[in-house]
Amino acid sequence: MKQQLTNADIFKVMEAWAPKSLAYDWDNVGLQIGSNNRPVKKVMVTLDVLEEVADEAIANHVDLVIAHHPLLFKSLSRIDTEQPKGRTIQKLLAKNISVYAAHTNLDVAAGGVNDMLFEALQLQDKEVLLPTQAEELYKLAVYVPISHQEDIMHAWAKTDAGHIGAYSHCTFRTQGKGTFKPLEGTNPYIGKQQEISFVDEVRMETIVKKSRLADTIKAMIAAHPYEEVAYDVYPLENKGELMGLGRIGTLEKQMNLKELCEFVKTALSVPAVRVTGDLTKSIKKVAVLGGSGEKYFMDAKRKGADAYITGDVTFHAAQDAEQIGLAVIDPGHHVEKIMTVKTQAYLREKFPDLEIITSNVHTEPFQFM
Structure with missing residues (x-):
């Protein structure tokens, strides 16, 4: 049985693309309304969160709205439900619809x-x-039996590790002899408890963006056959892509x-x-x-x-x-609406079973006569 997606799952994928750290300090990005743990079955992507957009989300039984322009940008001194902003907030809260904003971080990314x-x-x-800023880079090195080196390479590649310019799957490998002694209570992939094992291993190295480091390590450990994975992480002076x-x-x-x-x-x-x-x-x-x-x-x-x-x-x-x-x-400012279809496509690639729509509400305030 598949685990129910939550807002946190969607936010994590959005922030892998546009980390909140990229946003300008005057901006308000991330969760605007709702909670990280709320279940998600349907997402709507929009440029703006106006009252008409809230009505559209309600009519379409949406659980999460992802917007470019923050609904809550300036500090609120009151929520007046007789005013459009207050009514919008009230409607969204009443229907348990969460709102998330990716603004200047998505501009920069x-x-x-x-x-x-x-x-x-x-x-x-x-x-x-x-x-x-330039993306901070790390060198990640892991020791793996020869039989699993390709598994590690592909696990890294799925998290965008190993990218140098226009090249992907970049690794360097050095073969050597690994030693270890499984102690009591272990369940070794190779060897026996209380006996020293000598194993032909490969030290594999790759380059990882700081924003993807945690995901890359997690994927690497999942692909590694050992109970205890030996790996090293080194910060690098050379910088990644300029943003x-x-x-x-x-x-x-x-x-x-x-x-x-x-x-x-x-x-x-x-x-x-x-x-x-x-x-x-x-x-x-x-x-x-x-x-x-x-x-x-x-x-x-x-x-x-x-x-x-x-x-x-x-x-x-x-x-x-x-x-x-x-x-x-x-x-005009409204050309940023281009983000709706592109964001929808990005999320569909990451969550093929999730229903993702784009808003059909026209939020351009100007008419041309």
Whole structure:
């Protein structure tokens, strides 16, 4: 009989992708409403948690809502159930619907919102626009009988250990002789109690991201035949993948600013964009940052961007960008809705038997006339 999934199971998988440690300190990510131990049979992914989204979750008998924008962002001084926010909280609590938010951590994470936008725009030669940190790396070494070395390698690979650049299943192996003496009360895989055993073993080494270290060790122990697994963990000075907000890259084919605007509308499914700059200007290098990114336009310029795509650009920021020759395309904040389908696909891969839907509520507040 399969064990019932709980919120904690879903949260663990989300945080393997977008660790909460990646979130900005002003952000509020993780569990918003509910509890870690609540059972889950149906999940809904949404950009925002508005009252209409809560109604949709109730109508669809959802147990857990995963959102990009936190429902509880600023501190609440009261929950007034005559107001939309209060009613939303009340409805969710009354139906035991949990809410979890992955916000700036999902923006920063590899494969997160900014990578989704980068891919949608078919950009190439990807770089991080605003680096915040590099993934810490560890060397993991284990001693295993020769017969089980492939089992260990594949167990590591399933937790994303052994990745170096575009290569997976990276290990180094040294053969030697292992010795041990099983004492009273043991149940050795090889050898007998009170006798010293000499076994042909392999020392296997691989590289592991800090965020996956615990899962990798757990998988390794499960695949290892011994009662007691001998392994070593070493912190490394070399750093892993650079992470941060925004991405910058090059267009597959150079186009002018007007053509790029039309392309952005199609690629991000928006009816209109706001744009600054000469529409005949040739564009090759493009920076993109989901959400509100106007304060980072100088970073885009310093990195050589011809155009910067971001939302919520204000009048003076647009003027300042125009003055330094940087074209700005504002498709709105709502383009972050791209995370719903991608997050659904990620969770379906991890939980093939779990029902996962995306919200059909349109949460874009603006209409284009």
